[in-house]
Amino acid sequence: MKRRLGTQLSVGFVLIVFITVSVISLTANLLIQRQFEKYVADQQKSFSEEMAAALAPQYDGSTGQWNLDYIHGYGMYALKDGYIIKLYDAEGTVIWDAQNHDMTLCSQIMQDIRVRMQEKRPELEGEFLTCRYDLRQKGDAVGYLDVSYYSPYYFNENDFRFLDALNRILMIVGISSIAGAAAAGILLARRLSVPIAKATDITREISEGNYAIRFDANVGTQELAELSEAVNHMAASLEMQETIRRRQTSDVAHELRTPIANVSAHLEAIIEGVWEPAPERLLSCYEELGRISNLISDLEKLSQLEAENMALQKEDVDLTELARAVRTAFEPELERKRLTCTVSGESCIVPGDPKRLLQVIFNLVSNAVKYSAEGGQIQICTREEAQVSILTVEDQGIGIPQEDLPLIFERFYRTDRSRNRKTGGAGIGLTIAKAIVLAHGGKISAESKEGRGSRFTVTLPKR
Ligand code: ADP
DSSP, rough: OOHHHHHHHHHHHHHHHHHHHHHHHHHHHHHHHHHHHHHHHHHHHHHHHHHHHHHHHGGGGTEEEEEHHHHHHHHHHHHHHEEEEEEEETTEEEEEEEHHHOOHHHHHHHHHHHHHHHHHHHGOOOOEEEEEEEETTTTEEEEEEEEEESOOOOOOOHHHHHHHHHHHHHHHHHHHHHHHHHHHHHHHHHHHHHHHHHHHHHHHHTTTOOTTOOOOOSSHHHHHHHHHHHHHHHHHHHHHHHHHHHHHHHHHHHHHHHHHHHHHHHHHHHHHTOOOOOHHHHHHHHHHHHHHHHHHHHHHHHHHHHHHSSSOOEEEEEEEHHHHHHHHEEEEHHTTTTEEEESSSSSEEEEEEEEHHHHHHHHHHHHHTTTTTTTEEEEEEEESSSSSEEEEEEEEESOGGGGGGGGGSSOOOOOOHHHHOOOOOOOOOHHHHHHHHTTTTOOEEEEEEEEEEEEEEEEEEOO
């Protein structure tokens, strides 16, 4: 079962805080209690010693008398705190005994302490033990004191109240930390899950064909901003693909309709006897059919080139040499249009398929010739850089409108101006060139100014 991100984060946070707080609280509680018990036990021992030190001076050596009033007050005060004292003189005669003095009160206090400790500290198994302390004046023994108290230690009501308060504080800290963590988890999860859910909705819409939609995550998280950028980029490129696809369909129809309509019109006229089947009329039909056939073979070539693994017969190829061969092939055309075409650059060796690379340069030069006005100049330049070889084909022709530049490498894409000029191409030459360059691991790009000319740059990796 898949759980929501929000739930998972909140549960995770609560779990972490629960474990941390529990461990801290338990350890703190245990350590503080231990420390407190030790402190109380030490206090009780030192109080007993203090009592011995306080009672020793109550013997008056000159009269041989004890200050019974003081001893009585002290003894009763100690009794209320849980100390049962018994004072002897040096001969062992009992001077003051708490139990003798108020048997009932003593038993009741002892019983109270026993019950309280057994109830709250049953594991302690404590009992009233008696310690004996010598009473001395200037080094001479004047008596001794028996002090009984609940050992190893006992807590009075205040001590228990202190420990309870401590536990309560730890509990409150724990509970508020857990609540805080859950709230933080929920908040954080919302910050993450809301844009993710939005991205899911938007990609769903995109998959249903709404390419115009855009995603604005509007969050400070870098990964989410990148996600939103990626989604928008995907939508934009799908939108462009869709536009191109639509245009392609109508372009192919257009490319086929014109020559077929021409052939049909000619044949109809001949069948109806309007025209003689003269050789020049048949030649015109033949040429139109040739155009259709060229278009189909271009399409075939493209689909073959775009097949997943374009098989390249790679060898060392000199781009400059290929450029010269292309120029030679175009000589009649160049002469006809009175164009000059220069090839400049040292030899530029790249690993590649010579036939395919020749096709790239051929297509670029063919366009340069097609879209140049009479008397224009075409320059083919090659040069080497550290990692790549670069070939450029530059003309002074009609140029390409800025908005068409990103699209000219798409199949069947032709600018309206080139379409009007009936230049004959089907809008596939650059697509083929691009497919070949990409298969070689290279890049192809175009720059152009309308009316001033265009420059195509092919970058190919060196070995
Ligand atoms: P086409 O067969 O129509 O020339 P391409 O794929 O070779 O097809 O080119 C696509 C479109 O790009 C052309 O129709 C034309 O509008 C434009 N184009 C290509 N090269 C040039 C150029 N050198 N000068 C002006 N426009 C060009």
